[in-house]
Amino acid sequence: MPSAPGGLARAARDQARAILSKPPFSTAHSSSLQRFFHDLGQWLYDAFGPIYRFLVHHVFRPTRDGLSVVFGPWWPVVLGAIVLAAALTVGVALARRRARVGTIHGGRAVGARDEDPDELDRASGRAERDGDYDTAVRLRFRAGLARLERTGLIRDRRTHTTAQLAEMLRSPTFDALAARVDVVVYGGVAATADDVTAARAGWPRVPAEAHGAAGRSLVAAVAGPVGAGSGGGGAGGR
Numbered sequence: 001m002p003s004a005p006g007g008l009a010r011a012a013r014d015q016a017r018a019i020l021s022k023p024p025f026s027t028a029h030s031s032s033l034q035r036f037f038h039d040l041g042q043w044l045y046d047a048f049g050p051i052y053r054f055l056v057h058h059v060f061r062p063t064r065d066g067l068s069v070v071f072g073p074w075w076p077v078v079l080g081a082i083v084l085a086a087a088l089t090v091g092v093a094l095a096r097r098r099a100r101v102g103t104i105h106g107g108r109a110v111g112a113r114d115e116d117p118d119e120l121d122r123a124s125g126r127a128e129r130d131g132d133y134d135t136a137v138r139l140r141f142r143a144g145l146a147r148l149e150r151t152g153l154i155r156d157r158r159t160h161t162t163a164q165l166a167e168m169l170r171s172p173t174f175d176a177l178a179a180r181v182d183v184v185v186y187g188g189v190a191a192t193a194d195d196v197t198a199a200r201a202g203w204p205r206v207p208a209e210a211h212g213a214a215g216r217s218l219v220a221a222v223a224g225p226v227g228a229g230s231g232g233g234g235a236g237g238r
Contacts, residue, residue, distance in 0.1 A: 137199055171205075
């Protein structure tokens with residue numbers, strides 16, 4: 001008889017376990033999810049366990065023991081200071097490296113924006129005297145664009161296409177010079193001495209034509225609202 005209550009209790013526990021192991025208390029999805037995390041944990045342990053154990057036995061524990069011998073109960077503070085100093089050292093080194101890279105890139109960018117048009121013209125003249133007309137035309141074109149950018153007639157010349165620059169300037173001379181350069185650079189047509197002469201004579205006219213186009217646009221923009229207002233008044237009078 002004394003064993004009857006114990007047997008009943010075990011039977012009740014077995015019955016409860018059987019009930020909880022079946023839907024809706026347990027689903028295939030939850031079992032699969034549990035197996036996934038179990039397998040993932042086992043894989044992580046197999047992959048990184050040896051490394052972790054090596055670090056614990058050969059790095060962390062010897063470091064802790066050595067610091068505790070030297071500094072006693074203050075060893076965690078000393079260890080924290082060492083870790084902080086190492087982190088700061090690495091951070092400063094990375095910051096300096098990025099600063100050096102930024103200075104190099106910035107210097108290249110400034111060099112690209114601040115090309116000396118006079119020096120480019122002189123280089124173009126040397127190429128012309130050597131009979132290298134292709135280089136002479138290209139250098140004269142770069143010199144002309146550099147002057148236009150310095151005077152504010154164009155901006156960011158290296159990030160715009162020739163067509164976009166032509167739209168900014170609205171200069172027939174620039175259109176002709178740009179078309180010839182495109183033929184030489186992209187069309188594989190050799191430049192001639194006449195091309196160099198045309199570039200040397202044409203570039204001084206481009207700023208004047210661009211200023212004239214800008215002035216005409218300004219007049220048209222002002223005259224447009226005025227004309228519209230006058231027309232509206234006449235219509236009202238009629």
